[in-house]
Amino acid sequence: MSLPLNTTAAHPEDPTTVARYHMIEQQIRPWDVSDSEVLDLLARLPREEFVPAAYRGMAFMDMEIPLLGQADEALRQGHCMLAPRIEARLLQDLQVQPTDRVLEIGTGSGYMAALLACRAERVVSLEIHPVLAQTARDNLSRAGIQNADVRQADGARDPIPDGPFDVIVLSGSVAEVPQGLLALLREGGRLGAIVGQEPMMRATFVRRTGNQFETTQPWDTVAPRLQGFAEPSRFTF
Incomplete structure (x- = not known):
């Protein structure tokens, strides 16, 4: 999907443009994000428009942004935007193509769905919280994204x-990695997830070839939990 250039790009002295530039150059490029199309998209898609008004000043900071209620509770429940560098690296490493059909679990504000939609043919994004699902639909509509379908559902x-x-x-x-989701991959399909326990998790990518699944874990990070997915038993003997 084509996206109009961000009009603030014509005014390099604009504080939002400067903050976006520093986000890309100081946070995202150093995290081995070098795909020029991904970087150009991050420069054009207005991330701040997907951030709640109370946190808009933090739109370009290297942090998760709460989306509902109190900040600590929102992060604990996974109701947040991921840090920009994680969004960018996931987008790059999944190598989304213009003919791809994409499933996202955990819509949040809709920003990642928007990034994916600008690269793919179609995006289906599932959000467990009804308020966030509607917020994401509104944000995507305002951004002119027409090929992303947000549904309120438990992924x-x-x-x-x-x-x-x-x-x-x-x-x-x-x-x-949720095994049920792997069954939804077509031949050559890729799944990307952040897997593990604090204090260290791994970005995990699974590619389907026939009935085989090849897994790579190229980088470490930490991210809030998605709701609904199973946790390992904590019982000890």
């Missing part, structure tokens, strides 16, 4: 009838 439990998908991305962390 861990509810049926997903739209598969198979070329790309599946989990916008939050899980304890392990």
